[in-house]
Amino acid sequence: MKSYILKRILSLIPVLLIVSIVVFMIIHLTPGDPASVMLGPEASQEDVEQLKNHLGLNDPVYQQYFHWVEGVFQGDLGDSFFMDKPVTAAIIEHLGPTISLAILSQITAILIALPLGIFAARKRGTVTDQTFMGISLLGISIPHFLFGLFLIIILAINLRWLPVAGYRPLSAGLWEHIKYLIMPAIALGTGQAALIARMTRSSMVETLNLNFIKTARAKGLHERKVIYKHTLRNAFIPILTVIGQTFGTLVAGAAVTETVFNIPGIGQLIINSVERRDYMVIQGTVLMVTVTYVLINLIVDLLYGVIDPRVRLKKES
Amino acid sequence: MELVVEKKRQLSDFRRDINRERRRLFVRRFFSNKLTVTGSVILLLTLLITIFGPMISAYNPYEMVVTSRLKAPSGEHLFGTDNLGRDLFARVVYGARASMGVGLSVAIITSILGMVVGLYSSYYKILDHILMRICDGLMAFPAILLAIALMAALGTKIENVIIALSAVFTPYVARVVRSAALVVREQTYIEAMKAQGASSLRIIWAHIAPNTLSPLIVYATFIFADAIIIEAGLSFLGVGVPAPDPSWGNILYDGKLVIFTAWWMTFFPGIAIILSVLGLNLFGDGLRDLLDPHTNRSKK
Secondary structure, three states: OOHHHHHHHHHHHHHHHHHHHHHHHHHHHHHOOOHHHHHOOOOOOHHHHHHHHHHOOOOOHHHHHHHHHHHOOOOOOOOOOHHHHHHHHHHHHHHHHHHHHHHHHHHHHHHHHHHHHHHHHOOOHHHHHHHHHHHHHHHHHHHEEEEEEEHHHHHHHOOOOOOOOOOOHHHHHHHHHHHHHHHHHHHHHHHHHHHHHHHHHHHHHHHHHHHHHHHHOOOOOOOHHHHHHHHHHHHHHHHHHHHHHHHHHHHHHHHHHHHHHHOHHHHHHHHHHHHHHHHHHHHHHHHHHHHHHHHHHHHHHHHHHOOOHHHHHHHOO | HHHHHHHHHHHHHHHHHHHHHHHHHHHOOOOOOOHHHHHHHHHHHHHHHHHHHHHOOOOOOOOHHHOOOOOOOOOOOOOOEEOOOOEEEHHHHHHHHHHHHHHHHHHHHHHHHHHHHHHHHOHHHHHHHHHHHHHHHHHOOOHHHHHHHHEEEHHHOOOHHHHHHHHHHHHHHHHHHHHHHHHHOOOOOHHHHHHOOOOOHHHHHHHHHOOOHHHHHHHHHHHHHHHHHHHHHHHHOOOOOOOOOOOOOHHHHHHHHOOOOOOHHHHHHHHHHHHHHHHHHHHHHHHHHHHHOOOOOOOO
């Protein structure tokens, strides 16, 4: 197991190297001079030169890269040009809402997906099952942010049950906090739920066809025990993979949904920085989010061994 | 001699019959699944609207009529009008060109690039190590995030949306093609081709490539669908297709500003996105069950 963990961690090195190069290149892909783009058309030549020097844009590209990576390793992602503070500070400020939203969406997704997936697997091949597959495909086909907009029109504008948009921190009270996150969590959660439910169904169906399930039934075990203890547990690895991946997507990909609901999270930080051409923030945030995403996937991978001893043994041999 | 000719003719007739029968079976199995048929019909309708829609729309999608701003759907304006008094039906129909166009272009470009990368990395070990590490690196980014970052760098233009999304999706296609190609590569007949001295160019393109087409086509339909979703997201954020050209995403962007009063500006482009993506997904699912039952749709 140890050698497996080590191998898995080492395999991240090339991935992170490529990620860092791509993120670094963002500023250099810009047509023209990034400094004058950042300052706008009215900036004087002097100001542009000063900013170029400040950002080190006059150095050779490889030197700029090493300088940037060196900073990253020391936890320094540069300074935001427009907010006049370190990028790391800006990220930390925006982290809370994103994490709250990701957790709530994930809970929503799992609460919808697992029961539906298990139910469909038990009814496999029937009309119920087909209906479920159709609905789940619909869930995948609706972009989160669009579903969010529809929810706003129905729940907030017409029925006036929930606030249209905005965010209250946890310190404002638990209900206040959650009230503002219900719609975005449903919007994000249902799409993920569709993916998790489909995986739950197919993995359960596969396991239900195995002989040990027949044995369990032949022994006269209660159906509930057969489903939850024997089947679900053995079918859980692919389900866990999808849950892990969707959580990564939630932390990272909620950018558009955050904008719909005006939630001051990481997504909004990125979008605002794109509008302001605040390259340091774009680079820092994209890097941070992607590394988090990679690490979550690593953790999920390592969790396999804990859940399923078969994986652990196979990887050791 | 005549006998040989006769036998050859019989054989080719026989082959033709088999192929015809295969096609018939394929079509029958394809149409036996109700969901697949629904998907195909939706997809066909969306494509027809994209191509011929602008001809049936009575209004110009760019023409602003200040006196008829934010009119609700009516006989005169089927989908209502937008915040600048433009006919929404015309904008949604013309917007299909941008949204479907981006999706289709991205599907085609990623298929070609992904095929080249996938095939060559399956064939050459060293190339494989380099290209697959690059793919891993690009796939480590959440798709929408990489697309936003690239758009920030390249600037908002419809061509750049296509470039950015192609960069985002090519690694996924390359992976699919590569894994299909790796299976073929191990087959005995490829060994035999090598032993006969066939060039690697010929082996790769004439013998391995055709066997990767099924998973590639299936995957390309999913890329088409995902590209529509991400384009809509980018344009909704204001970093996709720039105004005044309509795309479903940027109509939603305008719609968000007036969401309290004009539900139709969100509803109609939204339905257009859902229907086209759903059509593609149903169609792709049906195609996969037929062509390539083992691949699972992976998430991005």
